[in-house]
Amino acid sequence: SGFEIVGAEGRQSTLLKVFNPWQGAENTETTLFIVRNGEKIPAGFTGQVVKAGARRIVCLSSTYVAMLDALGQVDRVVGVSGRNYISNKYVTTHPEAVADIGFDGNIDYELLLAQRPDLVLLFGVSGASGMESKLLEMGIPFCYIGEYLEESPLGKAEWLVAIAEITDSREKGEAVFEPVPERYDALRAKVAAATSKHPKVMINTPYAGSWFMASTESYVARLIADAGGQYVYTQDTGNQSRPIDTEEAYRLAEMSDCWINVGSAASLKELAEIVPKFMDTRPVREGRVYNNNRRTNPSGGNDYWESGVIHPDLILQDLIRIFHPELTDAEPTYYRKLN
DSSP states (O other): OOEEEEEOTTOOOEEEEEESOSTTOOSOEEEEEEEOTTOOOOTTOOSEEEESSOOSEEESSHHHHHHHHHTTOGGGEEEESOGGGOOOHHHHHOTTTSEEOEETTEEOHHHHHHTOOSEEEEOOSSSSOTTHHHHHHHTOOEEEOOGGGOOSHHHHHTHHHHHHHHTTOHHHHHHHHTHHHHHHHHHHHHHHHHOOOOOEEEEOOOBTTBEEEOOTTSHHHHHHHHTTOEESOOSOOSSSOEEEOHHHHHHHHHHOSEEEOOTTOSSHHHHHHHOGGGTTSHHHHTTOEEESOTTBOTTOOBGGGTGGGGOHHHHHHHHHHHHOGGGOOOOOSSOEEOO
16 A cells, blocks of 8 residues: 556656655655656656666665565665675675665765665655655665555565566566465465364564554454464554553463464573563463564574565465464474474
8 A cells, every 4th residue: 555656658757656654654655756768857856766777776674675586686786774684695695795884873874875876775664764865965866665564464565566666677576476465365265264263362572661562453463364363452453553561461361372473582481581470371381382583594683574574475374384283284484383
């Protein structure tokens, strides 16, 4: 729901419109004019401009790296933010070709400029990126990518089509994306037809002192439902995660059959260090605690948040294996059981 590609009759250039690209944005729209065949920029246009087929791209999120990789264009990445936290093999093995320009708020703009980027792909959290003014000053085009705000697992993945439009490979992007919803929907239908029991599912551990629970319309809640589970938290139907107190979290955990996405824990021992009082809850007692950090690099970068965004079908398959192991014998991709 966060982007639209717009064309005009008789013109090959297109507009990439991005809607509400950060949390809390309302009626906010950014536009990128993608120029083809030297066509003129529309009169009065105030957005960003880039020539189609951008070849030198700086990615402020590892997700954008994964999307370019899926398109077979990861060699177009010339800059990233936090290389040590990125899982992509090309990025990690080509430090001479891919610069680490730092993090938002502490960007090395000289290094960024030295990469001669055609475009910077960035994001906003609670407002516009702090990089905007400096990029405008330097004359470097940029585009917001808002995939993280999509609540639909397939909606997140479809942003690779937007990036394909920028790199002048729209048909390739659509071809890469097309089988993903087909596989996802086939798995969802298989579960719906084969199951009548839906295990209750608890999520998360405290973060920065607060235990956040996603809404019932969220990305993770939709994945749980599509995999044949029942999200245990039903109080919030809004579009933002809400903090709950420890007592409420304990009650929800005790009610649950499974517990997933347990922070940084790679074992039950590590989980006990995070939430010692929860080690007697039912999912722990029954050995049904799972985390989405099967593919984590030595620095803590988690490929679930990188390539997983464009492979919701593989995440769904992992969750089906957890909730209904009798329905699949596929090896897990992103999840592992904690022992």
